[in-house]
Amino acid sequence: MITLRGITWAHSRGYVPLVAAAEAWHDLHPDVEIRWEKRSFWGFGEGPLDEVARDYDLIVFDHPHTGTAAARRLLLPLDEIE
Numbered sequence: 001m002i003t004l005r006g007i008t009w010a011h012s013r014g015y016v017p018l019v020a021a022a023e024a025w026h027d028l029h030p031d032v033e034i035r036w037e038k039r040s041f042w043g044f045g046e047g048p049l050d051e052v053a054r055d056y057d058l059i060v061f062d063h064p065h066t067g068t069a070a071a072r073r074l075l076l077p078l079d080e081i082e
Contacts, residue, residue: 002032006058010038018060034058050074 006022008014015038022034039052044061052059053074069075 004032004034004057005055006034006036006060007039007052007056008036008060009041009044011041014038014060 006018008018015036018034018036022036026033037056039047044052049065049069050072053069059075066075
């Protein structure tokens with residue numbers, strides 16, 4: 001079984017849809033499990049993004065430093081991953 005760790009902001013608009021999507025994905029791909037965790041919006045803004053990128057396989061957030069993270073290759077678009 002493949003287990004992926006994901007993190008998103010701690011709000012029902014961010015967390016609940018991802019958990020539902022992960023369950024639907026698991027129904028279609030029973031060998032893959034996605035476990036979502038929550039982090040405060042403040043935590044995304046104040047915490048070091050490189051640590052989050054190192055510790056999680058999937059990250060869903062809205063952050064003003066996304067461009068910097070992409071330029072540093074801390075985050076990759078899903079279509080670039082094989």
